[in-house]
Amino acid sequence: MSVLQARDLTISARLGGTVVTVIRSLSFDLEPGKIIGLVGESGAGKTMIGRAIAQVLPPGFAITAGSLLFGGDDLVTMAPDRRRALLGRAIAFIPQAPMTALNPVKTIGAQFDEHLSRLGQRGRQQRRERALAMLAASGLPRPEGLLAQYPHQLSGGMCQRVLIASAFASNPRLVIADEPTTALDATTHRQILRLIAAMQREHATAVIFITHDLRLAADLCDDIIVLYAGRPVESGPARAVLSAPAHPYARCLQLANPSMSAQRRALYVMPDQMPSLRQMQTMSGCSFAPRCPLAVEECRRNEPPAVSVAAGHVVACSRAAATPSIDVRESAPSMPDEAARNVLQVVNLAKRYGVGRGLFNEATTVAAVKDATFDIGENEFVALVGESGSGKSTVAKMLVGLERPSSGKILFNGDDLTEPALRNRSRVAASVQMIFQDPRSALNPRRRIASIVTQVMEAGHRHARWDERQKRSQQLLGEVGLAADFAARLPDHLSGGQRQRINIARALCIPPRLLIADEIVSGLDVSIQAQLLNLLARLRAELGFAMLFISHDLSVVRHLCSRVLVMYRGEIVEQGRTETVFGDPHHPHTRALVAATSPQA
């Protein structure tokens, strides 16, 4: 008998007086010991499922139809106290942000003990033993020492292991994992997935795995449901959905994802973005039709029925037979040949921070970056990869002058930027620019877009007239592929991908020689990421600039950059042509990074 049966589950939201369907008739059966993956980009409504089960929907959202049968009982109509008795016991959750899910002022031991006593485990000693056993089973070293530690003393990956251990401690029948790896380092993604799989097998638990990453889901799950704009568009066995997607959206996603092993190819770019809740309301027919390469008049008029393409493989598309014909026509963006001359040469660059300096004790220093030496040629895209805390961002900040190096040289076109005479930013600003990681934080919410992208024209002693700036902003918006009417908007009215385009446009206002891009596509959806990667490749061909591309995603790096620098604990441990480094990694850390990137199915 199924652990969880969703029958035509429908969730609606009230938005300014009108009712919008957020999840439309979702049905699935989850058998014991199976993992089902809910896959969708942001805005697809995937997080609503987990929230609906726990009945913690945001205000204004409600389940308006359908049922969620948990072992025969309907969670939708169940009395609140009965449901509360199930949650945390028979139904457990693995959260998205492990660092914030643990109480920072209590030790791991105290929190585990509390959880176990809530589960009804008697005896302090028994609880301690059970906690130790669960932590050890989660692959955490020295569990005895761990019990006395506080969450901030652990890494994000370790916190997530603790939470997984506590989720499975009650031998739940159902575990809901909502993006459990998103907040963690890329190198730990696989390990966390392996742990969830192992725990799930051992406890014969059913798992709902919510993610935006189709490849990650395919690795772990038995079945996959692909959600688009609140509607399940494709469901079936994980391998089948990944290798032979039947819905055009799933096929487009597959083509938009840069590959780690196959021949480099251009990325498929879906136009526009997923319709917002408001737009969905006025749409008729298939919600993917506006972006679908196969759409015909019929698709825009009527909602496509769900058809079965193979055993257990269902797709909501009337043109599913034509899906495999969707392909990328363009060839891969060309990589420039070895550059004739270098734009940037970095020699023995180092940054040390003083820590623990007090009145009486000697200052001790921590080296954030040690003896980094590399160069970037003209028009060359060079990647800097490494896990968080490896010193990537410190290198970027030193290159643009936000941090002062402790020693070493940064030669830009032969001028040493560390010389005091050249510390004056305005001389360099024109040629070296930075694109920031978080587009929300990088755009002043009080400035209009036209003012943001031409901000450099009011810097220092420049006083450009407003009509000049207006004109330049129109050109820049065109270059990054945004409509002219964006000029008058505020950053708050833009989506994440659009903000990142503005971020890029600002760096291009005075054509730069070198761009520093710090994790600019991490946190963005695959389709938006493909749009931005193609944009960068096109801009290089049109404008000509070099770039240092900081990223943790090796497949993105492989797609975009001809050379790669691998950083580990403040040192550049390996550098070379991207194919060579990824194909035959020498340093153990590079090997770990390459192994952590999931192989293309």
Next chain:
Amino acid sequence: MAGPLTRSLHSPRVLVALGMVLCVAFCAAFAGLVAPHDPSEQNLLSILTPPLWDAGADPHFLLGTDSLGRDVLSRLIFGARTAMIVAFAASTGAMVIGSILAHVSGYFGGVADWIIGRLVDIWMSFPPVILSLILMVGLGVGLDRVILAIVLVDWTRFCRVLRSEVMVVTRHDYVAAARLLGFTHWQTILREIVPATAPLLITLFSLEMAIAIVVEAILSFVGLGVGPDQVAWGQMIADARQNVYQSPWDLLLPILAIVFTVAAFNLLGDGLRRALDVRLAEAGH
């Protein structure tokens, strides 16, 4: 989305408070026209007359007279002028000093932050009223001295609260981006940071007005405020103390005036804080 200032004008709290403040401000600005009598004119023939609603009232003096036969209503109106001048000037002074130091401290950090932080710590360890009393003894009485004393005591309030806000804003990448585009420190603070801290600044200013009114009343009450030729609410309270049993209204009316004005500014400050604070505004939806 409407701008924060237009949004704040839709808040009933702000509208009511603004009405109260404008009422006091009007009296202060046009005291000479509004007041029925000269506030210093003594009518020794009709001293301690009760206000209109009590038996034995003189219709000439709507709110009665004090022990020297001066018209209470006129004195209240001229007292409002003193209170508003002190509140506005002292708050402006404290805001200018406090916010400049706060922006320097929060934006540059490091040594500047350490020095300003310690200065504020030491400054704030003095009880504010005692400090202002000591300052008044040193400076002597007078309207300008009162203003100076309040500025010297209360700039720390702005400095401490604003500094943390400046630090939060400074951490945003758009501030770093402005520097990378070649903005000078001065341009960065003025064009990127101040617009973000301005709502808090306005709120603090309104609250500081209320505090300045109370401090001025205290100083005038103990005779270390404005000079004897000027009318102040604190002075009126002090004068009315001796005759509190014969004419309690002489004591109560200036107290009510202080309460009304202070409540108005506190309400305005609170309303502005709610309307201008993005986080609170979002939580309300």
